[in-house]
Amino acid sequence: MAETLLEMKNIEKIFAHVHALDHVNFEICKGEVVSLLGENGAGKSTLIKILTGVYPKDGGEIFFEGKQVEIDNKHDAEKLGIAVIFQELSLIPTLSVTQNIMLGKEMSTLGMIHYSAEKKKIAELIQRYDFPLEADAIVETLSVAQRQMVEILKALSADAKLIIMDEPTASLSRKESEVLYKIINQLRDQGVSIIYISHRLEEVFNLADRIAILRDGKNVGLVDREEIVPGDVVKMMIGKRLSEATASRNLTLSDKEVVLEVKNLTHLGYYENVSFQVHAGEVLVLTGLVGSGRTEVLRSIFGADPYDSGQVIYRGEVLKKNRIKHTVSKGFGLIPEDRRTQGFAPLLSVTRNVAVTNYDALAHMGFVNRAKEDELGEAVVGMVDLRPANPNVAVGNLSGGNQQKVVLGKWLTRDLNVILIDEPTVGIDIGAKDEIYDFIEKMTMQGIAVLMVSSDIAEVLRVAHRIIVMKEGRVIREFHDGAVTQEQILLAQSGLKEQAKEEAQYE
Amino acid sequence: MNNQKTKKLYEFRKVAILIAICLVFTILLPGVFLTWSNIRSILYSVSLTGIMICGATFAVLIGGIDRTVSGNAAVAGACCCSLLLSGDGSMGSTVLAILAGLGCGILSGLFHGLVLSRFDIPAFLMTLATNQVLYGIVQYITQNKLINVMNAKAFNTIGSARILGIPVPVYILLICFLVSYVVLNHTVYGRNLYSVGGNREASKLSGINCRKVICIAYMISGFMGALSGLILSSMNQQASATQATGYENDVLAAIVVGGISLRGGSGTLQGAMFGAFLIGIISNGLRLLGIDAIYHDLVKGVIIIAAIAFDMYSSYSMSGMKKRGPFRRKASSAE
Numbered sequence: 001m002a003e004t005l006l007e008m009k010n011i012e013k014i015f016a017h018v019h020a021l022d023h024v025n026f027e028i029c030k031g032e033v034v035s036l037l038g039e040n041g042a043g044k045s046t047l048i049k050i051l052t053g054v055y056p057k058d059g060g061e062i063f064f065e066g067k068q069v070e071i072d073n074k075h076d077a078e079k080l081g082i083a084v085i086f087q088e089l090s091l092i093p094t095l096s097v098t099q100n101i102m103l104g105k106e107m108s109t110l111g112m113i114h115y116s117a118e119k120k121k122i123a124e125l126i127q128r129y130d131f132p133l134e135a136d137a138i139v140e141t142l143s144v145a146q147r148q149m150v151e152i153l154k155a156l157s158a159d160a161k162l163i164i165m166d167e168p169t170a171s172l173s174r175k176e177s178e179v180l181y182k183i184i185n186q187l188r189d190q191g192v193s194i195i196y197i198s199h200r201l202e203e204v205f206n207l208a209d210r211i212a213i214l215r216d217g218k219n220v221g222l223v224d225r226e227e228i229v230p231g232d233v234v235k236m237m238i239g240k241r242l243s244e245a246t247a248s249r250n251l252t253l254s255d256k257e258v259v260l261e262v263k264n265l266t267h268l269g270y271y272e273n274v275s276f277q278v279h280a281g282e283v284l285v286l287t288g289l290v291g292s293g294r295t296e297v298l299r300s301i302f303g304a305d306p307y308d309s310g311q312v313i314y315r316g317e318v319l320k321k322n323r324i325k326h327t328v329s330k331g332f333g334l335i336p337e338d339r340r341t342q343g344f345a346p347l348l349s350v351t352r353n354v355a356v357t358n359y360d361a362l363a364h365m366g367f368v369n370r371a372k373e374d375e376l377g378e379a380v381v382g383m384v385d386l387r388p389a390n391p392n393v394a395v396g397n398l399s400g401g402n403q404q405k406v407v408l409g410k411w412l413t414r415d416l417n418v419i420l421i422d423e424p425t426v427g428i429d430i431g432a433k434d435e436i437y438d439f440i441e442k443m444t445m446q447g448i449a450v451l452m453v454s455s456d457i458a459e460v461l462r463v464a465h466r467i468i469v470m471k472e473g474r475v476i477r478e479f480h481d482g483a484v485t486q487e488q489i490l491l492a493q494s495g496l497k498e499q500a501k502e503e504a505q506y507e
Numbered sequence: 508m509n510n511q512k513t514k515k516l517y518e519f520r521k522v523a524i525l526i527a528i529c530l531v532f533t534i535l536l537p538g539v540f541l542t543w544s545n546i547r548s549i550l551y552s553v554s555l556t557g558i559m560i561c562g563a564t565f566a567v568l569i570g571g572i573d574r575t576v577s578g579n580a581a582v583a584g585a586c587c588c589s590l591l592l593s594g595d596g597s598m599g600s601t602v603l604a605i606l607a608g609l610g611c612g613i614l615s616g617l618f619h620g621l622v623l624s625r626f627d628i629p630a631f632l633m634t635l636a637t638n639q640v641l642y643g644i645v646q647y648i649t650q651n652k653l654i655n656v657m658n659a660k661a662f663n664t665i666g667s668a669r670i671l672g673i674p675v676p677v678y679i680l681l682i683c684f685l686v687s688y689v690v691l692n693h694t695v696y697g698r699n700l701y702s703v704g705g706n707r708e709a710s711k712l713s714g715i716n717c718r719k720v721i722c723i724a725y726m727i728s729g730f731m732g733a734l735s736g737l738i739l740s741s742m743n744q745q746a747s748a749t750q751a752t753g754y755e756n757d758v759l760a761a762i763v764v765g766g767i768s769l770r771g772g773s774g775t776l777q778g779a780m781f782g783a784f785l786i787g788i789i790s791n792g793l794r795l796l797g798i799d800a801i802y803h804d805l806v807k808g809v810i811i812i813a814a815i816a817f818d819m820y821s822s823y824s825m826s827g828m829k830k831r832g833p834f835r836r837k838a839s840s841a842e
Contacts, residue, residue, distance in 0.1 A: 342708045366696065
């Protein structure tokens with residue numbers, strides 16, 4: 001039996017009366033990979049931040065190599081040999097691999113750096129782990145995967161005993177991910193311990209020796225991989241709370257006319273062979289993990305991005321590629337993924353922002369009818385119940401929910417036939433979320449076809465009439481009839497198709 | 508509501524600053540500053556940069572910048588004057604020469620618009636370089652000599668004639684200002700311009716043809732630069748290889764002083780014009796005070812820095828990033 005490297009006992013953390021971590025226990029042995037699982041907000045990152053000295057803990061004890069330790073800051077964690085590979089990489093793009101790894105611990109005499117000695121050292125390190133890297137390559141010329149390797153090397157060169165990886169494959173291709181898996185296995189063989197955080201159950205089951213599951217800031221299990229199946233893991237992550245209330249939804253296939261049809265749409269490197277239909281007054285939800293190609297499909301349909309082959313058909317008419325004006329004239333609208341960077345101009349007023357899509361009705365011979373424009377601003381404020389109810393306020397000064405209502409308002413004022421909605425409620429409070437769901441429902445009652453992208457399972461189950469699950473650019477499953485549960489969707493997203501089917505039959 | 512009030516206050520403050528400065532100079536220079544002939548001379552000098560500002564404002568509002576206004580002016584002047592020399596002096600050939608000069612500016616703007624709307628090149632660097640190229644072209648056209656057009660009477664009246672005691676260039680500035688004002692505030696193009704400057708991606712996803720909007724902005728800037736260059740040539744009755752050098756600095760300074768955000772999408776043409784008058788009046792006052800010309804740039808520079816600081820601060824606080832101003836580091840690094 002391997003020796004225990006790290007043990008965290010009864011860890012507590014309270015943020016403004018909220019128990020973010022409630023007597024959480026965690027342990028990892030030398031040369032072990034433990035996967036930390038949990039939904040967003042379950043307390044994964046809080047636990048990691050306590051371990052790395054970003055947050056002080058409010059209770060509990062940490063033992064490292066058998067000794068009780070206090071980790072008050074990043075430096076303490078580094079000294080113990082704990083390193084984090086962050087999602088946003090922390091390398092300096094203009095420096096070389098060697099310079100980045102040696103940053104802050106340069107080999108020098110009298111301020112003069114021994115670059116060749118440094119380079120030799122790094123080259124040896126690279127060779128030892130057999131990474132596809134050059135010691136003097138400039139970091140900005142490297143792929144995301146290679147940059148991750150540099151980060152790992154940086155940790156190893158500081159004699160890290162425990163490496164924490166936070167969603168390391170989120171932005172990697174399948175091939176790159178496999179290289180990373182190989183590296184992780186190699187590190188394990190060399191006695192390095194790894195805490196692996198990921199939403200992809202498939203890779204968790206391939207890599208981890210043990211799986212630790214958090215829910216609502218509490219431990220719900222630390223189990224050997226062999227002793228558990230993905231279905232149980234999902235159940236433990238969600239808990240009873242949700243599976244009772246909104247966990248399932250009855251789907252129905254609409255018999256109304258097909259408004260939007262996508263046929264074999266392919267954009268190499270993003271998605272392949274995507275086909276589906278959306279009926280009038282129906283909400284079709286595309287779900288899947290980040291990077292599964294959902295957003296890209298949506299953008300291509302709207303004409304914001306090109307595609308290589310396939311067709312987008314609106315009521316029997318093939319739409320032109322890459323022409324937003326054309327699709328807008330057919331009554332399409334898009335609520336983009338990130339409202340801050342894609343949804344509105346922050347310094348301009350509500351009126352000016354919502355008027356942008358409406359000048360075909362507000363102008364004559366290129367001249368704006370300002371009275372009509374102001375009327376439109378007032379109308380939108382009433383329509384979406386904007387707070388403050390002032391059409392002249394700059395949109396950048398509004399809250400997230402109200403900003404999203406403005407983006408919605410851009411299209412509500414038009415005669416819409418199809419609305420494409422991408423993650424509409426990210427970073428929005430619950431009240432505003434409900435209002436946005438109400439708008440979606442209202443639109444379906446008017447016969448508008450709604451195509452929505454969402455990763456929020458509760459949201460998917462709340463609004464969807466049909467659900468399509470995408471993974472790595474392909475449609476892997478469609479739910480269109482009968483009851484569907486959170487578990488089924490989560491499993492399908494992770495790509496564990498077989499079990500998902502079994503479960504579906506079982507229901 | 509609050510926002511609009513502060514905006515109005517902000518606009519009003521500009522007028523107050525101008526009046527205050529005029530008052531100071533009037534007191535310091537009794538019977539010299541506030542005379543009809545001095546006002547005329549201020550208007551005269553502001554008209555050249557003012558016309559350029561009308562154009563360059565478009566480029567700044569879309570989130571770009573146009574440092575080629577001076578190069579466009581020089582090319583237009585040189586092109587027009589050399590055509591005037593080879594022409595027969597008739598009205599037709601004069602008009603043709605003027606149109607050719609304006610055409611140069613529009614072409615240059617079209618080029619910049621096409622490149623800058625398609626490729627991710629910083630407009631500042633691009634136009635810094637192409638301005639150099641334009642002056643290279645001017646040197647080629649003029650062969651580094653003055654092109655004297657003293658005999659082109661019709662052309663020279665543009666710069667020297669007065670109507671109701673006010674020089675013609677001032678009327679041209681007024682027309683440029685009014686047309687630009689209407690375009691910016693009352694047309695769909697103006698609305699789209701602010702939108703593209705405010706958030707290009709959001710504008711694209713709203714169905715705006717951003718490239719076209721950007722292209723037209725640079726063409727307007729090129730046209731206005733050329734127009735101003737023609738007036739300058741007409742005033743001087745010649746074209747030189749170094750014509751209008753350095754104007755781009757005054758133009759951009761006035762735009763920034765006038766509160767147009769260099770990040771694009773925010774600011775008014777009135778504001779930019781205020782900047783032009785501020786710089787024009789200060790240069791005029793300093794000259795009349797007998798302060799050595801060596802110090803003029805120094806004083807102007809300080810004023811510009813102050814204005815940029817003010818602009819950044821106010822636009823930060825308006826964009827909702829209230830807590831962290833550009834000048835303050837995060838108050839507490841650990842939350």
